Amino acid sequence: MKRALIITYYWPPAGGPGVQRWLKFVKYFQEFGVEPIVYAPENPNYPLIDENFSSEIPPDIEIIKQPINEPYRFAKLFSKEKTKQISSGIISKKQVSAMEKLMLYVRGNFFIPDARVGWVKPSVKFLSKYISENAVDVVITTGPPHSLHLIGMQLQKELNVKWIADFRDPWTTIHYHKSLRLNKSSERKHKALEALVLKSADIITVTSPTTKKEFEMITETPIEVVTNGYEISEEIDFEKDSSFSISHIGSLLSERNPEVLWKVLSEICKENTSFKNDLQLKFAGAISEDVKKSLKNFELISNCRFLGYVSHSEALKLQLKSQVLLLVEINSNETRAIIPGKLFEYLAAKRPIIALGPKESDIEGIITETKAGKFFSYWDDDELKAEILQLYAAFKSGNLKIASKGIEKYSRRELTKQMASLILRDYLIKCVS
Numbered sequence: 001m002k003r004a005l006i007i008t009y010y011w012p013p014a015g016g017p018g019v020q021r022w023l024k025f026v027k028y029f030q031e032f033g034v035e036p037i038v039y040a041p042e043n044p045n046y047p048l049i050d051e052n053f054s055s056e057i058p059p060d061i062e063i064i065k066q067p068i069n070e071p072y073r074f075a076k077l078f079s080k081e082k083t084k085q086i087s088s089g090i091i092s093k094k095q096v097s098a099m100e101k102l103m104l105y106v107r108g109n110f111f112i113p114d115a116r117v118g119w120v121k122p123s124v125k126f127l128s129k130y131i132s133e134n135a136v137d138v139v140i141t142t143g144p145p146h147s148l149h150l151i152g153m154q155l156q157k158e159l160n161v162k163w164i165a166d167f168r169d170p171w172t173t174i175h176y177h178k179s180l181r182l183n184k185s186s187e188r189k190h191k192a193l194e195a196l197v198l199k200s201a202d203i204i205t206v207t208s209p210t211t212k213k214e215f216e217m218i219t220e221t222p223i224e225v226v227t228n229g230y231e232i233s234e235e236i237d238f239e240k241d242s243s244f245s246i247s248h249i250g251s252l253l254s255e256r257n258p259e260v261l262w263k264v265l266s267e268i269c270k271e272n273t274s275f276k277n278d279l280q281l282k283f284a285g286a287i288s289e290d291v292k293k294s295l296k297n298f299e300l301i302s303n304c305r306f307l308g309y310v311s312h313s314e315a316l317k318l319q320l321k322s323q324v325l326l327l328v329e330i331n332s333n334e335t336r337a338i339i340p341g342k343l344f345e346y347l348a349a350k351r352p353i354i355a356l357g358p359k360e361s362d363i364e365g366i367i368t369e370t371k372a373g374k375f376f377s378y379w380d381d382d383e384l385k386a387e388i389l390q391l392y393a394a395f396k397s398g399n400l401k402i403a404s405k406g407i408e409k410y411s412r413r414e415l416t417k418q419m420a421s422l423i424l425r426d427y428l429i430k431c432v433s
Helices: 017-032 051-056 071-075 080-087 098-110 117-133 147-159 184-200 209-216 259-271 273-278 289-297 312-321 342-349 362-370 381-396 412-424
Strands: 002-007 034-041 062-066 138-143 162-167 203-206 223-225 244-249 279-284 304-308 324-328 353-356 373-376
Touching (some): 002 017, 002 147, 017 034, 017 412, 062 117, 117 147, 138 147, 147 184, 162 184, 203 209, 209 362, 244 312, 259 273, 273 381, 279 312, 312 342, 324 342, 342 362, 353 362, 353 381, 373 381
Parallel strands (some): 002 034, 002 138, 034 062, 244 279, 279 304, 324 353, 353 373
């Protein structure tokens, strides 16, 4: 059995999608010949907490922790809410205050690649000693925060240990990177560090085909796509909503505001009183005031339920109860590579999906492949309207369902099998060549 040291920032009790990828890998690794050891911060500054995730940690795995000095703790003294947003990667492009501009400038230019870079040096020192005293076959770093890859790179250099760099999101092409108010020198440093990490790792794993294509332009290191996925959970008792519910799970911030959808829904409401009476829009997660204003302007606010942040278990139940599931991605080239983790849970819920995003999005490929719904660009208003009317007609006839296929390969167990095969590879392609 290979021993894998997993270096992650997000670990229970952290909430949100960032923690789930490696929590689930760790949960199933031993079935596939991998013994995980988890290294995580002792006192992190998590923007979301979900205590339910703690119960999923296997009781027999080793978890080691070291303190981290978080600059976001001091930033909270100036603006608690803005600090929480920026630490989550939530950066608005509208109505940016002078304080937020300053915080973004400091974050982007003084903390490269991110605000957790101060954890690198003490972690390398601690883990070098740990690895010298304990057998470790491979080190795995997962980012963001991408500073954790610097830990893996240094351990590889000093100890000649094998290293896999896992990118849950891109680095310099992630949608908020341009909002960090970087000067030219800082931009060069980000790109240089990114290239160094990509060229140094033994294997790179990414969550989308577009990220793989982008990285292949920088490095010849082997790159594998290992997407996020869904958990096959225990049976959940639920009843389908009696209303024509369209539910969105996760944040809907100012840049992720699908006004084309609100326009279409408003038109149908005005044309069809029955539709207006049946329609219910459910939002679980942070919703920006801009989105709420748009919903109000399109006269949909009375059809809305704002649930706030819900636990992961509550989110799963909400998905199963809903008539239609809504997935929205920012309309920009930078987000074509983003495949939200909730897409895979939507697949598992087996409810029709309406997805909006940029053209050539990786989301479209998965939805088309699995026949789990329809993908629309922000200009497909006629097609979007036709799809909603078709779904509503099926709802009224009591026949609203989806005949998806091939979703099993996105289960967490199957994805863990794929990741384990990389760890067990004898032994890491780059070293054989």
